[in-house]
Amino acid sequence: DIQMTQSPSSLSASVGDRVTITCRASQGINNYLAWFQQKPGKAPKSLIYGAFNLQSGVPSKFSGSGSGTDFSLTISSLQPEDFATYYCQQYYSYPPTFGGGTKVEFK
Amino acid sequence: EVQLVESGGGLVQPGGSLRLSCTASGFTFSSYWMSWVRQAPGKGLEWVANINPDGSGTFSVDSVKGRFTFSRDNTKNSLFLQMNSLRAEDTALYYCARVDILSGSGSWFHWGQGSLVAVSS
Numbered sequence: 453d454i455q456m457t458q459s460p461s462s463l464s465a466s467v468g469d470r471v472t473i474t475c476r477a478s479q480g481i482n483n484y485l486a487w488f489q490q491k492p493g494k495a496p497k498s499l500i501y502g503a504f505n506l507q508s509g510v511p512s513k514f515s516g517s518g519s520g521t522d523f524s525l526t527i528s529s530l531q532p533e534d535f536a537t538y539y540c541q542q543y544y545s546y547p548p549t550f551g552g553g554t555k556v557e558f559k
Numbered sequence: 560e561v562q563l564v565e566s567g568g569g570l571v572q573p574g575g576s577l578r579l580s581c582t583a584s585g586f587t588f589s590s591y592w593m594s595w596v597r598q599a600p601g602k603g604l605e606w607v608a609n610i611n612p613d614g615s616g617t618f619s620v621d622s623v624k625g626r627f628t629f630s631r632d633n634t635k636n637s638l639f640l641q642m643n644s645l646r647a648e649d650t651a652l653y654y655c656a657r658v659d660i661l662s663g664s665g666s667w668f669h670w671g672q673g674s675l676v677a678v679s680s
Contacts, residue, residue, distance in 0.1 A: 486666040488604075495670040496604065501660055507668060539604055541666060547620050548664040550604045 454478050454542050458551030464559040471527045473554045475540035480520045484544035487516055487525045490553075491536045499538075500525065530556070561585040563655050563671035570677045575645050579674050581638040581655030589613070589633035592658035592665060595640050597651035598673075605651075609658060609665060610638070618664070623649075645678045652676075 455478040465471050475485065483503035488496040498507045500516040503523055513528045527534055535558055540551040567579040581593070595607040607627070608619035614631045628641045638655050652673040659668040 484663045486660070490604075495654055495672055496667075497670075498659075498666075498668045501666055501668075541604075543660060543663040543666045546618055546664045548606045548666070550606070553603045 453547055454481060454545060454549055456540055456542055456549050456551040458538075458540055458554050460554060461552060462555040462557060464557050465530050466559045467530055467532060469530045471530050471534075471556060473525045473538055473540075473556075475518075475523045475525070475551050477521045477523075477542055477544075481542045481544035483519055484542055485516070485518070485523050486541045486543065487514075488539045488541065489534075489536045490539065496539065527556075532558075561657065561669045563657065563669060565653065565655055565671045565674035568653065568674035568676045570679065571645055572680050573646060573678055575678070576641070576643045577645065577676060578642070579640040579653055579655075579676070581640075581671055583636045583638065583655075583657070586657070588631075588636040592661065593631065593638050594656045594658055594665065594667060595629070595638075596654045596656055596667075596670075597649075598654070599648075599651045602651075606664075607653070608640075642676070645676075647678050650676060650678045 457476045485503045487500040490496045504516040537555045562584045608629045610617045610629045617629045626644045630639045654673045655671045656667040657669040658665040660666040
């Protein structure tokens with residue numbers, strides 16, 4: 453199985469901050485990488501697929517980059533509605549696997 | 560609008576069985592691969608299974624093989640998860656999700672709200 457390692461596991465930030473979350477795959481996954489946002493009590497929400505493709509309706513403050521084994525999600529200017537947990541997911545091979553999550557908290 | 564609504568969750572004793580359902584609307588259900596993804600309380604996401612559009616093929620995580628079965632009824636726009644020999648570690652919120660990216664093992668744009676399964680004596 454491909455292991456997905458996210459860092460940091462949590463971070464504290466302020467409104468307006470630029471935030472970057474990284475995700476490393478245990479082997480190359482091309483660009484078969486998705487990012488999800490999850491708020492408490494809610495289902496995950498798709499943000500990015502194919503490493504850098506923004507999901508329809510997702511604001512452009514979110515961006516994804518990377519290739520091979522190293523990927524990142526950046527929020528350019530953190531807003532109150534962005535405080536949530538973020539997960540990466542590889543879909544290069546079975547089983548699809550998720551990173552452990554990054555909780556973005558208010559500083 | 561795509562909607563996925565799970566039902567059937569509850570409290571069950573270890574070794575017991577439970578059947579989850581997911582009713583889909585707003586899209587041509589019979590054209591899509593579907594998935595089950597679970598989340599233990601306070602933990603991360605774990606993929607459970609994928610089922611192909613006509614229900615003839617499934618992929619599942621090793622930890623549920625031989626205990627969980629996956630099916631669908633395209634005439635009723637419904638997805639099913641039959642869980643047998645349940646263990647405490649199966650306690651989770653179970654989401655159904657539509658596979659919107661078919662590359663590789665797939666990814667999802669649309670998720671249900673989840674159905675909670677608690678395994679405890």
